[in-house]
Amino acid sequence: MQFGIFSVGDITPDPTTGRAPTEHERLLAMVAIAKKAEEVGLDVYAAGEHHNPPFVNSSPTTLLAYIAAQTERIILSTATTLITTNDPVKIAEDFALLQHLAGGRVDLTLGRGNTGPVYPWFGKDIRQGINLAIENYALLHRLWREDVVDWKGRFRTPLQGFTSTPRPLDDVPPFVWHGSIRSPEIAEQAAYYGDGFFANHIFWPASHTKQMVELYRSRYEHHGHGRADQAIVGLGGQVFLAKNSQDAVRAFRPYFDSAPVYGHGPSLEDFTSQTPLTVGSPQEVIDKTLGFRNYVGDYQRQLFLIDHAGLPLQTVLDQLDILGEEVVPVLRREFAVNRPEHVPDAPTHAARVADGLTSADAPAPAVAAH
Template identity: 35%
Template sequence: MNNELQQEAGPEFEFGIYTLGDIVQDCLSGETISPRHRLQEVLAAAQLADQAGLDVFGVGEHHRLDFAISAVPVVLAAIAQTTKRIKLTSATTVLSTTDPVRVFEDFATLDLLSGGRAEIIAGRGAFLESFPLFGYEMEDYKQLFAENLDLLLELNRHEVMNWEGRFRSPLKNAEIAPRPLQQKLPLWVGVGGSPDSAERAGSLGVGMAIAILSGSPEPFRNLAETYRKSGAAAGHAPQDLNIAITSHGYIAKTSQQALDEYYPYYYAYRNAISPSRDQVYRVGADDFARFVAPDNTLAVGSPQQIVEKILYQHELFGHNRFMAQLDIGGLPFGKVAAAIELLATEVAPAVRKELAKKR
């Protein structure tokens, strides 16, 4: 196969990064950058990821003053104008409190602007501030997500919609415009640890993005098994059942450098964004090494260590996408940029080479 055909088909294992645009005081300098500066860093990271050859860039949705990104499609549309090939995804779209029609139209527009690079990872979100903000009831948490996900899938299939549900006004011969450049927008469901969510994603035939931010990945293995079993029972082809693993991470030339540079910012981030003042992260620097061990999900270390960690997880999940959140806790952009380069130029080629040997 020539290079042109390989590029058209895309890599068999994809690498990406994502950001939530958190605004946390730099624990070493004491400085806190402005939301404008933070968004400029997000755009710069996306450009660098695109130029370095990574496959996916994602931005997540929050509605708090300590995060700069609430309007995900707007940020991705800005990124689309300064990048050429990288896929652009939400990470995640909080679908429980967002009108699916608006979500679809926004991402279809992004798809047109980006030349067919838009994706959606839909989830329920780790924070709950969007419920009172947009006038939804917490007691409808699960039902809202299920109904909105089903509607979003239908919107992806049909230009004209007739639909009726519980939480929004009916659609009667409604024209859903614009249509994306791709035949359909790629849809993923973001999953924490719920087997029910994995079963739903498999039965619907959409991708599943598993967020494993710390601890052993082995307890999540059942999610991949449930997802594939459910997908097969619903008649979906194995090649259409895609799994992504998303993790916190940081890469430096040596393992000690990665630990030394990342730990203070990770510690600051965990405490700054905690949903409760009672949930204090108290892991000391000496103990932090246990949290980045080969059998732990936290992807911090040298390039070779990250390669080994991804390959170990691939044995568990058989996933075909890995995405790391690198820029947390006020970590200076120069360090983030260096980690992006190492992920693209050292980790990704080595992982793909080893997976090719197995195939």
């Protein structure tokens, strides 16, 4: 099982000082956090994509390439890549190039994005979000698996005899996770192709996540990729750690109360009781995270959000020390207990090369959304 962190790249004033980092400082902080994640033994660093304030990371592949040059082991991913407003041709080329530079340490999470104004900035209509996600991925899937592509769809100009360059490293495309908060169509899309499904998870009760993952698993089996419990599932989560729960709550409360994403809503106590957010001791984080398996089954990837809401860089680095030293080693051991042998490990480039996964059996969707 893989453990890691993801960043949305927000620039938020620290409520205890009133100071916000500059864009330059925030980007360099994200690099430092990724390098620290590798240092403490985590498996994955993922960066979000946004094109509007208060977010700073508009080009994840540029950021991840810079991080790849300064790391050796950690898998570099996205959370998310906007399949709706990016041209699938550019996604195919950018991530294949990054894959070569990073020696295969690359995968990506595709998502629609939930910021309405972004769509017209890139000439798209948010009302076509699902349709764009379906059609654009159908093309992206082919571009990585066919040397020459002829294609015609609704949302971009046709392609004739087109070859995306560079070709994927070792002729094995980057592994794709389809990220979703609440869209069953995306769970179906992930299942159809036999790709991974990443449940955002961070704002929703267990019952909602359970329902989405069960849908994906059942459809994965329906499409003939394996048993339902062999489907590839990833989860998000949020943590803030201290030696004891009282110190954690005291330190995190001003950040929670002021954060644009959940400030001025439910109390910290209500939010932690109703969602995966865990603010407490290492043992409390371990116990709650292990509980995720009770409603999603054995899964492959767990990513935590820890650098948001104006938290200072040093605080985030301290969080990583605790995660790497006290939390993740226990989670690795405990998640391995009673894990069935037929449940696959998280995909890696090396494993997929060894398995000869140079092409996919599934064709493009037979029915495009209209």
